[in-house]
Amino acid sequence: MRQPGTYSGILTANMAGRMGPHSLPLARIKKIMKKSGDDVKMISGEAPIVFSKACELFIEELTRRSWMITMQGKRRTLHKDDVASAVVATDLFDFLVNLVDGSTTTTTTTRSTTTNETEITEK
């Protein structure tokens, strides 16, 4: 049976389904880019593609750091507070500090008041 070689496995795993349909929707990325400022004019076709991968890396890093905090608390459910702690602990994520912390105030977005219908918090 054919096995992927070490490197071609990596390449195909990364390429298949990623280069074709991208992981994150390009049109949505473009919308968010446009909304980042009034004066955003034109966006090249490749820029959202770079972002689709960058956002993936970003989510991975943020998740990884948040999960480390969850583990320190000997818990198995990743909570918003873990994300907030990870943001605060990482210089790179300074731009997120208001977003994760400011959601306790009324003017910023608290998106849902009902939480955790689907998750059992701890087991």
Add this chain to the structure above:
Amino acid sequence: MESGGFHGYNNNLPNSSSAGMKLIEMNMRLSEINNNNNTSEDNECTVREQDRFMPIANVIRIMRKILPPHAKISDDAKETIQECVSEYISFITGEANERCQREQRKTITAEDVLWAMSKLGFDDYIEPLTVYLHRYREMEGERGSIRGEPLVKRPVHEFHALAGGTSGGVAAYAPAAATYHHHHQGFYGGGGGAAMGGGYFKDANNNINVAGGSSQAAAHHTVTNGHHHEAAAYAHDK
């Protein structure tokens, strides 16, 4: 009681059923903001929540890649990360846009995005993103150039053997054009080998024809029945 384990998409149903509620909340909040701040475009009130964020299913899927199977994610954590992604895009785009304006260019390019990421501290992302972008460009180039030509599907050698003939780094990924097809077979040659000054392809008899370029590639190649493993890593039968 939730059946535990690794069902990334179980959570989408409850999310979608409460999406309507979130939309209402969102619109209410937007009206509030508009009233308070007097900023306004009327269409702010009708901006749909889903337009502001990456789809939560995608976000969850990426998170699940990182987390152990037993891990659970609270809904508010998912949403927070969703928001963070949008903030990240805005943050980088803002910086990239500023650079464009300084240089009096109208279009934000991929290079501008990469530059902004580096400037804002995301240096670790630059290399994988550059590779990703180069692969994309290779594939797009190949798609354009091979139209109408017979597409010869042949097992293609491991790229790393070819990498011996390159300067490494990004150029080493040029053969990735060959992996465009799902099972690492593909037509390799021509444009795909450009970065290496030529590629090679196998003809019907599995003979290697080197189209200009690195003779090292031929030397490293082992032809075994369409299996193309290098460096003794695998034993293949048949």
